Amino acid sequence: MTIMLESISGWTQYPQLEAWYYSADPIFHKLGYGSHASKIIKAHLDADSLFVQRQFLQGIFVNQKLVGFVIIYPVKESAAIHQMSYQYLKTHMSRLGYLRRKKLYRQTAQMLNKAIVDSGYYIHTLTIAPQYQGQGIGSITIDRLRDRYKNQKLSLHVNDQNDRAVKFYLQNRFAFDFHGQMRYQGHYYGEYLMSKI
Numbered sequence: 001m002t003i004m005l006e007s008i009s010g011w012t013q014y015p016q017l018e019a020w021y022y023s024a025d026p027i028f029h030k031l032g033y034g035s036h037a038s039k040i041i042k043a044h045l046d047a048d049s050l051f052v053q054r055q056f057l058q059g060i061f062v063n064q065k066l067v068g069f070v071i072i073y074p075v076k077e078s079a080a081i082h083q084m085s086y087q088y089l090k091t092h093m094s095r096l097g098y099l100r101r102k103k104l105y106r107q108t109a110q111m112l113n114k115a116i117v118d119s120g121y122y123i124h125t126l127t128i129a130p131q132y133q134g135q136g137i138g139s140i141t142i143d144r145l146r147d148r149y150k151n152q153k154l155s156l157h158v159n160d161q162n163d164r165a166v167k168f169y170l171q172n173r174f175a176f177d178f179h180g181q182m183r184y185q186g187h188y189y190g191e192y193l194m195s196k197i
Helices: 017-024 026-044 075-092 095-113 137-148 163-171
Strands: 003-007 057-062 065-074 121-128 154-159 175-184 187-196
Touching: 003 137, 017 026, 017 065, 017 121, 026 075, 026 095, 026 187, 057 137, 065 075, 065 137, 075 095, 075 121, 095 175, 095 187, 121 137, 137 154, 137 163, 154 163
Parallel strands: 121 154
Antiparallel strands: 003 057, 057 065, 065 121, 154 187, 175 187
16 A cells, blocks of 8 residues: 655645545534534635645545545644634634634633644644545554654644544554643533644
């Protein structure tokens, strides 16, 4: 099995990216984007987004077939990425929808920004199409990222309710750095910050 990571030019070339992106963390995507999820995700994956322009969006190809993708960028780019994300929220949500969730966005930012060291690379999203999961593709992708960014710390957040993803990252020698939690509308939500050197 030949696995390659290659820059891709966005969701218009590969429409399946939208569903894969949503499936990477459906709890937070539903909570944060609501009925606007499709528009906001497409904006993140559009040709003029920072993810695509700076080649942070990498397709995972097995024998030249796209089976998933990873979004990875230098941690020092985080401020620009967060600014882009908030701009997409404001642009693609109704004003009322955005204002209703503003407290949620503030709480989420506080929860996620703790304990990230300003060096290394941040894995924003890593997702494999369901029919290709369980074949070692995700682990090989992690190894390829490790080889590409030698001696650099790889960090990511994973939903604390996603036991399968947590187990996957632990098996790939990521360790827990921080557990952020917040309460929103009577429910608790959390993310683990995990990293690997």
